[in-house]
Amino acid sequence: MIDLSIDFGGIKAPNPFWLASAPPTNSGYQIMKAFEAGWGGAVWKTLGVPVVNVSSRYGSLNYRNTRMMGFNNIELITDRPLADNLREIEEVKKYFPDHAVIASLMVESKAEWEQIIKDVENAGADGIELNFGCPHGMCERGMGSAVGQEPEVLKTIVGWVKEAANIPVITKLSPNISHITDPGLAAVQGGTDSISLINTIKSIVGIDLDSYAPYPIVDGKGSNGGYCGPAVKPIAMHMLKDLAQHPEIGKVPLSGIGGIETWRDVVEFILLGATSVQVCTAVMHYGFGIVREMEAGLRQFMEEKNYSTIYDFAGKALPNVTDWKHLNLKHKVVAEINPDKCIGCDLCYISCDDGAHQAIALPIDTTNRIPSIIEENCVGCNLCSLVCPVEDCITMVKRDDGTESLTWHERTLNDDIPVTFDDDRAGGKGHFVPTPEDALKHKR
Amino acid sequence: MAEYKRPKTEAEFKKNFKQKKPLMNDTEAYYEASRCLFCYDAPCVQACPTSIDIPLFIKQIHTDNITGASKTIFDSNWLGNACGVVCPVGVLCEGACVYNHQDVPPIQIGRLQNYATNKTIDADKVIFKVGEPNGKKIAIIGAGPAGIACACEARTLGYEVDIYEGKEKPSGLTVYGIAPYKITNEEVLKEVDYLQNQLGFNIKYNNAINSKEELNVLEKGYDVIFIGVGLGATRHLGLDGEDKNGVVGAVEFIEELRMKHHEVKIPAKVVVLGGGNTAMDAASEAARMGARKTVLAYRNSRKKMGAYGFEYDLAISAGVDSLFNVTPIAITGNGKVEGVKFAKTEMVEGKLQTNMNNTFVVRCDMVIKATGQAKQGHLYDLIDGLDIDNKTRIKINDEFQTSNPIYFAGGDAVNGGAEVVNAAYDGKMAAQGIHNWLTK
Numbered sequence: 079m080i081d082l083s084i085d086f087g088g089i090k091a092p093n094p095f096w097l098a099s100a101p102p103t104n105s106g107y108q109i110m111k112a113f114e115a116g117w118g119g120a121v122w123k124t125l126g127v128p129v130v131n132v133s134s135r136y137g138s139l140n141y142r143n144t145r146m147m148g149f150n151n152i153e154l155i156t157d158r159p160l161a162d163n164l165r166e167i168e169e170v171k172k173y174f175p176d177h178a179v180i181a182s183l184m185v186e187s188k189a190e191w192e193q194i195i196k197d198v199e200n201a202g203a204d205g206i207e208l209n210f211g212c213p214h215g216m217c218e219r220g221m222g223s224a225v226g227q228e229p230e231v232l233k234t235i236v237g238w239v240k241e242a243a244n245i246p247v248i249t250k251l252s253p254n255i256s257h258i259t260d261p262g263l264a265a266v267q268g269g270t271d272s273i274s275l276i277n278t279i280k281s282i283v284g285i286d287l288d289s290y291a292p293y294p295i296v297d298g299k300g301s302n303g304g305y306c307g308p309a310v311k312p313i314a315m316h317m318l319k320d321l322a323q324h325p326e327i328g329k330v331p332l333s334g335i336g337g338i339e340t341w342r343d344v345v346e347f348i349l350l351g352a353t354s355v356q357v358c359t360a361v362m363h364y365g366f367g368i369v370r371e372m373e374a375g376l377r378q379f380m381e382e383k384n385y386s387t388i389y390d391f392a393g394k395a396l397p398n399v400t401d402w403k404h405l406n407l408k409h410k411v412v413a414e415i416n417p418d419k420c421i422g423c424d425l426c427y428i429s430c431d432d433g434a435h436q437a438i439a440l441p442i443d444t445t446n447r448i449p450s451i452i453e454e455n456c457v458g459c460n461l462c463s464l465v466c467p468v469e470d471c472i473t474m475v476k477r478d479d480g481t482e483s484l485t486w487h488e489r490t491l492n493d494d495i496p497v498t499f500d501d502d503r504a505g506g507k508g509h510f511v512p513t514p515e516d517a518l519k520h521k522r
Numbered sequence: 523m524a525e526y527k528r529p530k531t532e533a534e535f536k537k538n539f540k541q542k543k544p545l546m547n548d549t550e551a552y553y554e555a556s557r558c559l560f561c562y563d564a565p566c567v568q569a570c571p572t573s574i575d576i577p578l579f580i581k582q583i584h585t586d587n588i589t590g591a592s593k594t595i596f597d598s599n600w601l602g603n604a605c606g607v608v609c610p611v612g613v614l615c616e617g618a619c620v621y622n623h624q625d626v627p628p629i630q631i632g633r634l635q636n637y638a639t640n641k642t643i644d645a646d647k648v649i650f651k652v653g654e655p656n657g658k659k660i661a662i663i664g665a666g667p668a669g670i671a672c673a674c675e676a677r678t679l680g681y682e683v684d685i686y687e688g689k690e691k692p693s694g695l696t697v698y699g700i701a702p703y704k705i706t707n708e709e710v711l712k713e714v715d716y717l718q719n720q721l722g723f724n725i726k727y728n729n730a731i732n733s734k735e736e737l738n739v740l741e742k743g744y745d746v747i748f749i750g751v752g753l754g755a756t757r758h759l760g761l762d763g764e765d766k767n768g769v770v771g772a773v774e775f776i777e778e779l780r781m782k783h784h785e786v787k788i789p790a791k792v793v794v795l796g797g798g799n800t801a802m803d804a805a806s807e808a809a810r811m812g813a814r815k816t817v818l819a820y821r822n823s824r825k826k827m828g829a830y831g832f833e834y835d836l837a838i839s840a841g842v843d844s845l846f847n848v849t850p851i852a853i854t855g856n857g858k859v860e861g862v863k864f865a866k867t868e869m870v871e872g873k874l875q876t877n878m879n880n881t882f883v884v885r886c887d888m889v890i891k892a893t894g895q896a897k898q899g900h901l902y903d904l905i906d907g908l909d910i911d912n913k914t915r916i917k918i919n920d921e922f923q924t925s926n927p928i929y930f931a932g933g934d935a936v937n938g939g940a941e942v943v944n945a946a947y948d949g950k951m952a953a954q955g956i957h958n959w960l961t962k
Contacts (some may be wrong), residue, residue: 420623467624
């Protein structure tokens with residue numbers, strides 16, 4: 079029997095699918111609609127100091143035929159009256175007492191924090207999320223990512239909030255920082271109950287070639303936005319892993335955010351230690367209905383792997399994410415092309431020849447275009463298998479017998495590492511490369 | 523089996539001759555362009571007689587550099603717009619697309635090409651530069667694809683160019699001979715207009731070169747003469763009754779149809795003789811013009827037909843019936859066609875034999891002969907020292923120069939009748955050949 083319910087640092091929800099604090103959580107109407115659709119929780123669009131928004135707020139990065147693979151926005155926190163938001167929080171909780179309604183907050187002074195915490199608690203919020211991430215507009219006024227980038231300030235504010243709050247506190251971090259563990263540790267030391275990440279990344283999503291202004295364009299000008307959507311997922315997962323593996327930070331629950339759209343994304347975030355996930359861009363693109371695919375996929379995965387709760391596999395990938403120096407240098411894979419599947423686009427050839435290790439040859443027989451691997455040149459980099467447009471046509475095949483293992487770390491300990499520029503123990507020594515003049519034999 | 527109602531108005535004609543390759547809209551072009559894999563040494567380029575850098579122009583379409591895409595296309599093929607729709611892409615670029623090996627539909631290269639060039643032509647974007655005048659003059663005989671391409675290329679090299687055209691419209695068979703569901707007259711003519719506006723070559727219409735005197739004038743007035751003439755009238759078959767009312771040549775039939783559209787009257791029953799692409803076109807067109815019964819008759823088996831499979835399929839889908847292994851032996855009727863007498867044929871020891879003991883008559887009101895066109899041998903005979911081969915094709919060297927050095931030639935005159943794209947290639951290369959010769 080699969081049970082998707084969670085207890086996220088004291089916040090209970092019927093499932094780990096939450097809406098991130100953003101335009102989809104701007105009103106009680108949207109959140110009720112989302113809960114009806116199957117979402118288990120929602121972080122209300124940030125309540126706080128009064129703001130005014132501009133018209134033209136979003137920009138998109140399209141790739142090939144995919145719209146919004148990257149997305150940025152210059153929208154600020156909610157511009158609706160606080161009283162309206164509080165009334166609607168109360169109303170949503172009346173209809174959905176078991177769903178998680180979390181109030182995202184952003185104010186300045188200690189007194190303001192204390193007041194707004196009291197307000198949302200009175201409205202019936204299940205938790206608070208501190209918006210220390212917004213990288214546009216609000217940070218110019220000393221809030222949002224301005225806090226997230228100053229661990230000491232962050233710790234102080236988390237301390238104020240914890241002192242005032244009776245409900246659980248989530249600290250939402252900004253990725254616009256060198257080491258995510260710095261603000262992560264500050265949040266934990268400030269007493270946060272849990273952490274969510276990432277907020278958006280400072281970005282310029284594109285420049286209009288006629289007006290010379292960045293998107294989104296507001297009367298001929300633009301500002302940096304916050305970048306999100308599928309493109310940021312790898313950055314988010316890396317930061318999540320950094321926190322999850324940290325001995326102190328890893329003890330608090332982590333809510334994963336950043337480019338999540340499908341059940342696969344959800345599972346990957348959970349495997350890296352998240353026990354709730356938050357989604358925004360995918361909902362802004364496709365609506366609340368996408369949660370159906372997420373839930374069905376997650377259930378299917380859990381059924382096949384025989385898991386009953388997400389805690390059964392949360393963090394399961396963490397032991398396998400290690401430092402480079404611990405990777406086995408004796409492991410060896412080479413590419414193999416399946417000639418029955420090959421369609422002869424020769425992208426593997428040109429990508430290897432121009433972009434990798436000149437380990438693929440074109441056929442001498444010109445009646446077909448099926449290339450072949452020059453095994454002695456192949457370093458097993460994967461590039462050909464990544465560019466190949468045919469499923470399972472190029473596979474990376476293991477060549478070592480798995481009996482040997484030696485890491486850089488071990489070699490260092492054994493004093494067996496290259497030390498001079500011409501050291502025989504260096505990796506590339508003796509590896510085939512064509513002569514520079516060979517390049518001139520190619521036409522064009 | 524009549525699938526089409528007889529068109530009585532231009533609107534009904536357009537409906538029956540709906541464009542097989544309609545113009546793409548921006549969204550369709552964007553998505554289609556995004557599918558291109560950008561193959562290395564792409565097979566589509568190798569399959570294109572003019573070697574257009576197809577992956578490049580597709581990428582340019584995708585990045586909204588439509589003008590750049592058109593430049594890429596026209597740089598290789600001066601009739602890039604027409605070729606986008608009239609080329610037999612299934613056996614050329616699209617047939618070579620690697621997606622075919624994956625049972626995925628190939629990229630619609632022709633339509634993408636037409637999309638880009640159409641936009642550029644409609645916007646009248648200036649993308650060509652006339653070459654620095656070099657004081658030399660070229661006369662071109664025939665404003666067909668070969669002649670137009672030669673003129674364009676020669677203008678970019680700085681030559682003055684006059685084209686002598688026998689008819690009143692340019693672009694030869696593209697406007698007079700291609701099936702109307704492949705391209706409209708407007709589409710053909712606007713491309714030539716566009717090229718002519720930018721490159722400024724002259725076309726002298728209704729100015730056929732037929733006599734020694736006319737050739738002498740050209741030889742005196744120009745440094746080089748390019749022969750870009752097409753094929754001639756439909757060949758006489760020598761059948762009994764071939765002169766009866768209602769027996770027409772396919773080329774003449776199609777030309778009339780292209781010019782007069784719904785005003786052409788097609789009788790109820792039509793027999794088309796031949797197995798080439800022109801026969802398929804003529805049969806398909808007769809059916810679309812509302813003939814109640816159209817029968818395609820070919821002397822050999824279906825497999826041996828010269829027509830592309832897709833052209834045959836197109837005719838069949840228009841409601842055309844076909845007869846194989848039959849050869850016409852006489853046209854019956856009293857002054858007017860009433861039928862075609864056929865004899866069955868069979869392969870005997872690798873040779874096609876006519877069995878005169880097995881004959882029958884197919885009743886009809888019209889016979890369209892699509893059995894080949896005569897060459898323009900009378901013109902070639904007027905030119906001193908011009909070598910032609912045993913199929914009346916002008917012989918040329920690698921530079922498209924004939925045995926009479928001031929004459930160059932290309933297109934149908936040298937290949938005996940091929941695609942628009944082949945003529946476009948020849949014309950361009952001949953201009954380069956001329957330039958090489960004159961600047962040697």
